[in-house]
Amino acid sequence: MATDVHGPLSPATTQAVHVEGLTRAFDGRAVIDDVHLDLAPGEFVALLGRSGCGKSTLLRVLAGLDRDIDGTVLVPRRRAVAFQAPRLMPWKRVWRNVLLGLPGRPERTLAEQALEEVGLGHRVNAWPKTLSGGEAQRVSLARALVREPDLLLLDEPFGALDALTRINAQRLVGELWQRRGCAVLLVTHDVEEAVLLADRVLVMDGGRIAHEQRVELDRPRELTDPRFAAIRADLLARLGVTPAAEAA
Numbered sequence: 001m002a003t004d005v006h007g008p009l010s011p012a013t014t015q016a017v018h019v020e021g022l023t024r025a026f027d028g029r030a031v032i033d034d035v036h037l038d039l040a041p042g043e044f045v046a047l048l049g050r051s052g053c054g055k056s057t058l059l060r061v062l063a064g065l066d067r068d069i070d071g072t073v074l075v076p077r078r079r080a081v082a083f084q085a086p087r088l089m090p091w092k093r094v095w096r097n098v099l100l101g102l103p104g105r106p107e108r109t110l111a112e113q114a115l116e117e118v119g120l121g122h123r124v125n126a127w128p129k130t131l132s133g134g135e136a137q138r139v140s141l142a143r144a145l146v147r148e149p150d151l152l153l154l155d156e157p158f159g160a161l162d163a164l165t166r167i168n169a170q171r172l173v174g175e176l177w178q179r180r181g182c183a184v185l186l187v188t189h190d191v192e193e194a195v196l197l198a199d200r201v202l203v204m205d206g207g208r209i210a211h212e213q214r215v216e217l218d219r220p221r222e223l224t225d226p227r228f229a230a231i232r233a234d235l236l237a238r239l240g241v242t243p244a245a246e247a248a
């Protein structure tokens with residue numbers, strides 16, 4: 001499935017993402033430092049780490065937005081990104097925003113279907129300024145889905161949402177992922193979100209993947225499950241968050 005976006009051609013791979021010896025430096029400082037990473041098709045991986053550890057840089061490289069790298073990066077041609085800010089064009093109606101950047105002259109029905117899928121079938125003709133924060137973020141998701149990605153890259157997509165809207169958006173992403181079966185890489189600061197959604201949680205530190213945790217709990221996952229709490233506590237400890245600091 002994976003095709004080469006940069007670096008030398010490699011043999012065909014069955015992975016959705018294959019990264020080997022990836023290094024990205026800014027001003028002589030390696031922000032991503034010899035990272036190796038594979039995602040299986042349909043796998044949901046969450047990427048945690050302190051601010052500045054290189055998460056967004058890694059995501060941008062996988063998206064093909066940053067190609068100034070050393071190493072090999074293989075990703076599917078069909079990939080889509082959603083960022084923390086929905087990045088909608090205010091002068092285009094919602095459905096046109098969903099189709100933005102697609103090649104050719106895509107049918108409006110494509111946008112309608114994607115908007116339906118994220119629960120916004122009734123806002124197809126709306127202007128972006130009339131959307132709530134949660135709705136705008138769902139439009140951004142629809143814009144990703146309309147590309148029928150094999151790999152969905154999400155950079156803190158719920159970071160700016162209030163708690164309740166965030167829970168709904170998390171649930172939606174979980175459902176979309178199960179329905180679509182695409183691989184997902186989710187960058188997040190939220191340990192609970194990572195454990196709730198992912199098959200595997202990676203902790204980045206200093207540009208490297210410092211820890212990997214498989215989450216083998218049935219879905220939907222319960223925050224009250226002691227196994228959930230144990231994984232969460234372990235990840236928080238690895239991030240250097242003590243219970244007292246968390247409560248503060």
Ligand SMILES: Nc1ncnc2c1ncn2[C@@H]1O[C@H](COP(=O)(O)OP(=O)(O)OP(=O)(O)O)[C@@H](O)[C@H]1O
Binds near residue numbers: 049050051053057058
């Ligand atoms: N274009 C750039 N030029 C110079 N330095 C950069 C550039 N982009 C990122 N960096 C630096 O690379 C490091 C990693 O940044 P990155 O945005 O990947 O971190 P992050 O883990 O996503 O952080 P956060 O959680 O705060 O979003 C930071 O020190 C940042 O200042």
